[in-house]
Amino acid sequence: xxxxxxxxxxxxxxxxxxxxxxxxxxxxxxxxxxxxxxxxxxxxxxxxxxxxxxxxxxxxxxxxxxxxxxxxxxxxxxxxxxxxxxxxxxxxxxxxxxxxxxxxxxxxxxxxxxxxxxxxxxxxxxxxxxxxxxxxxxxxxxxxxxxxxxxxxxxxxxxxxxxxxxxxxxxxxxxxxxxxxxxxxxxxxxxxxxxxxxxxxxxxxxxxxxxxxxxxxxxxxxxxxxxxxxxxxxxxxxxxxxxxxxxxxxxxxxxxxxxxxxxxxxxxxxxxxxxxxxxxxxxxxxxxxxxxxxxxxxxxxxxxxxxxxxxxxxxxxxxxxxxxxxxxxxxxxxxxxxxxxxxxxxxxxxxxxxxxxxxxxxxxxxxxxxxxxxxxxxxxxxxxxxxxxxxxxxxxxxxxxxxxxxxxxxxxxxxxxxxx
Numbered sequence: 001x002x003x004x005x006x007x008x009x010x011x012x013x014x015x016x017x018x019x020x021x022x023x024x025x026x027x028x029x030x031x032x033x034x035x036x037x038x039x040x041x042x043x044x045x046x047x048x049x050x051x052x053x054x055x056x057x058x059x060x061x062x063x064x065x066x067x068x069x070x071x072x073x074x075x076x077x078x079x080x081x082x083x084x085x086x087x088x089x090x091x092x093x094x095x096x097x098x099x100x101x102x103x104x105x106x107x108x109x110x111x112x113x114x115x116x117x118x119x120x121x122x123x124x125x126x127x128x129x130x131x132x133x134x135x136x137x138x139x140x141x142x143x144x145x146x147x148x149x150x151x152x153x154x155x156x157x158x159x160x161x162x163x164x165x166x167x168x169x170x171x172x173x174x175x176x177x178x179x180x181x182x183x184x185x186x187x188x189x190x191x192x193x194x195x196x197x198x199x200x201x202x203x204x205x206x207x208x209x210x211x212x213x214x215x216x217x218x219x220x221x222x223x224x225x226x227x228x229x230x231x232x233x234x235x236x237x238x239x240x241x242x243x244x245x246x247x248x249x250x251x252x253x254x255x256x257x258x259x260x261x262x263x264x265x266x267x268x269x270x271x272x273x274x275x276x277x278x279x280x281x282x283x284x285x286x287x288x289x290x291x292x293x294x295x296x297x298x299x300x301x302x303x304x305x306x307x308x309x310x311x312x313x314x315x316x317x318x319x320x321x322x323x324x325x326x327x328x329x330x331x332x333x334x335x336x337x338x339x340x341x342x343x344x345x346x347x348x349x350x351x352x353x354x355x356x357x358x359x360x361x362x363x364x365x366x367x368x369x370x371x372x373x374x375x376x377x378x379x380x381x382x383x384x385x386x387x388x389x390x391x392x393x394x395x396x397x398x399x400x401x402x403x404x405x406x407x408x409x410x411x412x413x414x415x416x417x418x419x420x
Contacts, residue, residue: 010040010176010178010181010198010200010201010203011038011040011176011203012201012202012203012204013203013204013205014038014039014040014176014203014204014205015032015037015038015039015205015206015207016029016032016037016038016039016040016205016207016208016209016372017039017040017041017042017183017196017203017205017207017208017209018032018039018040018041018042018208018209018211018350019042019043019183019196019208019209019210019211019212019219020041020042020043020210020211020212020213020215020216020219020350021041021042021043021047021048021167021177021179022043022048022050022051022052022163022211022213022357023052023055023159023162023163023166023357023358023361024211024213024350024351024353024357024361024364024365025041025043025209025211025212025350026041026047026048026163026166026167026170026177026361026365027166027361027362027364027365027366028041028209028211028350028364028365028368028369029041029166029170029175029177029365030166030167030169030170030173030175030365031365031366031368031369031370032175032369032372032373033170033173033174033175034173034369035369035370035373036174037369037372037373038174038176039170039174039175039176040175040176040177040178040203040205041170041175041176041177041178042178042181042182042183042196042198043177043178043179043180043181043182044180044181044182044183044215045179045180045290046179046180047163047167047177047179048160048163048164048167049179049290049291050213050214050290050291050326051213051214051291051326051327051328051357052159052163052213052326052357052358053159053160053163054159054291054324054325054326055159055326055357055358056155056159056236056260056262056269056271056358057155057156057157057158057159057162057358057359058097058153058155058251058260058262058358058359059072059075059076059079059092059153059154059155059156059359060072060097060150060153060251060253060356060359061073061076061117061122061124061150061152061153062099062113062114062117062122062124062148062150063117063356064113064334065335065383066120066383067379067380067381067382067383067384068335068336068356068360068383068384069117069120069121069122070120070363070379071336071360071363071364071367071384072356072359072360072363073121073122073363074362074363074366074367075359075360075361075362075363075364076152076153076154078362078363078366079092079154079156079162079362080092080094082165082169082362086165086169086172086173087169087172088165088168088169088172089165090156090161090162090165091156091157091158091161092154092155092156092157092162093154093155093156093157093247093248093263094151094152094153094154095153095154095155095247095248095249095250095251095262095263096135096149096150096151096152096153096154096250096251097149097150097153097250097251097252097253098127098132098135098136098139098147098148098149098250098251098252098253099113099114099147099148099149099150099253099255100132100139100144100146100147100148100252100253100254100255100311101144101145101146101147101254101255101256102143102144102145102254102256102257102311103145103256104145105256106145106146106255106256106411107145107146109255109411109412110146110148110255111126111146111148114126114148117150122150122152123150123151123152124148124149124150125148125149126146126147126148126149127147127148127149128141128147129141129142129144129147131147131149132144132147132149135149135249135250136249136250136252137244137249138242138244138245138249138261138268138312138313138314138315139252139311139312140310140311140312140313142310142311143310143311144311149250153250153251155251155262156358157247157264157265159358162358166365178200181198181199181200182198182199183196183197183198183219183222184197184198184199184222185197185222186208186219186222186223186347187202188223188224188344191344191345192206192344192345192346193205193206193207193208193223193344193345193346193347194206194346196208205346206346207346207348207372208223208346208347208348209348209349209350209368209372210227210347210348210349210350210351211349211350211351212351213327213329213351213353213357214231214280214281214282214291214327214329215282215283216229216329216349216351217229217281217283218282218283220349223341223344223347224344225341225343225344225347226393226394227337227349227351228331228332228337228352228389228392228394228399229329229330229331229337229351229352229399229403230279230281230329230330230396230399230400230402230403230404231279231280231281231282231327231328231329231330231403232277232278232279232280232327232328232330232403232404232407233274233277233278233279233280233294233295233325233326233327233328234271234273234277234325234326234327234328234355234407235271235274235296235297235300235301235323235324235325236269236270236271236272236301236323236324236325237269237270237271237298237301237320237322237323237324238264238265238267238268238269238320238321238322238324239264239267239268239269239270239314239315239318239319239320239321240266240267240318240319240320240321241265241266241267242266242267242268242314242315242318244314245263245266245267245268245314246263247263248263249263250262252311252312253411254308254311254312255411256411257272257304257307257308258272258273258275258304258408258410258411259271259272259304259305259307259308259312260272261312261315265321267318267321268312268314268315268318269315270301270304270305270312270315270316271301272301272304273355273407273408273410273411274300274304274407274408275408276300276404276408277404277407277408278295278297279400279403279404280294280295280327282327291326291327294325294326294327296323296324296325298320298323301323328353328354328355328357328407329351329352329353329354329357330352330354330355330402330403330404330406330407331352331354331402331403331406332389332394332398332399332402332403332406333388333402333406334354334406334409334410335352335354335383335384336351336352336353336354336356336360336364336384337349337350337351337352337384337386338350338351338352338364338367338368338381338384338385338386339368339371339377339381339384339385339386339387340371340385340386340387341386341387342386342387342390343390348368348372349386350364350365350368352384354406354407354410355407355410366378367379367381
């Protein structure tokens with residue numbers, strides 16, 4: 001008879017079960033384990049295999065709110081000190097970033113954002129177009145009306161390396177990670193979470209964290225809870241090596257075009273936020289669907305590239321070596337969903353990445369682990385807590401309408417649009 005793979009050993013009980021082994025899930029599990037909380041992280045696929053390794057790997061300290069700024073600063077500090085604190089290397093490049101605008105309205109917007117960010121403790125300075133070019137030779141200065149440099153921004157060259165670091169450090173601290181182990185039910189007793197069912201047996205627990213990314217709505221339904229997100233496709237390209245590109249050159253964000261670029265593998269990464277994004281919910285796909293099956297389309301990226309060809313000609317002209325994409329989980333107001341679900345004690349959310357999940361995951365993991373372990377968040381988290389949507393049901397079409405708006409207006413102030 002052919003050999004069979006033994007079922008993965010699972011504990012019969014845990015202090016917390018985290019569903020989803022991407023950036024959010026592995027970070028929450030790691031930081032719980034560091035606090036001595038036994039966390040079991042489950043994933044229906046191989047760990048760290050879906051959207052997170054397909055991320056751009058960009059960290060950004062300039063954020064739209066004080067809460068997100070605090071999470072971004074926590075994240076940058078955690079990455080900076082990760083190896084010293086855990087003994088596990090986490091390669092990253094502190095390149096800084098340039099936030100630039102070519103349109104008057106967007107120039108005014110980033111000046112206002114810079115002022116707010118300074119008030120929230122972010123180091124940022126306005127630079128001339130010529131100085132922006134000096135710092136980043138592949139950014140042409142013509143047409144720039146405003147440019148700001150943030151020296152402590154950084155990127156992770158290969159996003160999979162950060163996920164591997166999370167897992168290695170977490171397992172050293174006692175975290176248990178099991179791939180190919182879907183949650184099939186969330187048991188509720190006396191009005192609160194009591195456990196998780198899997199094909200390999202139940203796990204008794206009073207704490208479940210839904211960090212399932214584009215599958216978060218399906219996990220929420222296991223507990224009878226609506227998770228208000230809409231997954232949207234996001235794409236990027238990496239070029240062949242380009243002469244003159246160096247790893248320490250800054251990330252560039254051209255906000256009026258919703259385009260970003262950074263050094264990558266000796267070439268340049270180019271990505272952006274489509275004006276007409278593609279909603280794509282795994283719940284509507286075959287049960288075996290994975291992120292590798294997400295349809296990719298170069299046409300939107302070519303249009304975005306054409307719009308910034310005068311500013312980053314090398315990123316547009318160089319042949320493409322890789323084209324990849326994943327799904328962003330967009331919330332109706334463009335903000336994270338991180339915290340407890342008010343109508344079901346014991347259920348927590350770590351989703352609604354809104355395009356910043358990878359880079360905010362260290363801070364989100366730290367904050368949620370503290371909140372779960374201590375019973376209170378480390379700072380005010382009301383702006384991202386799921387309770388802000390309590391009593392506000394959304395239809396699927398409303399979520400898609402709002403999520404599409406937030407995605408296509410990523411670099412602009414958030415608001416909730418009225419469905420068409």
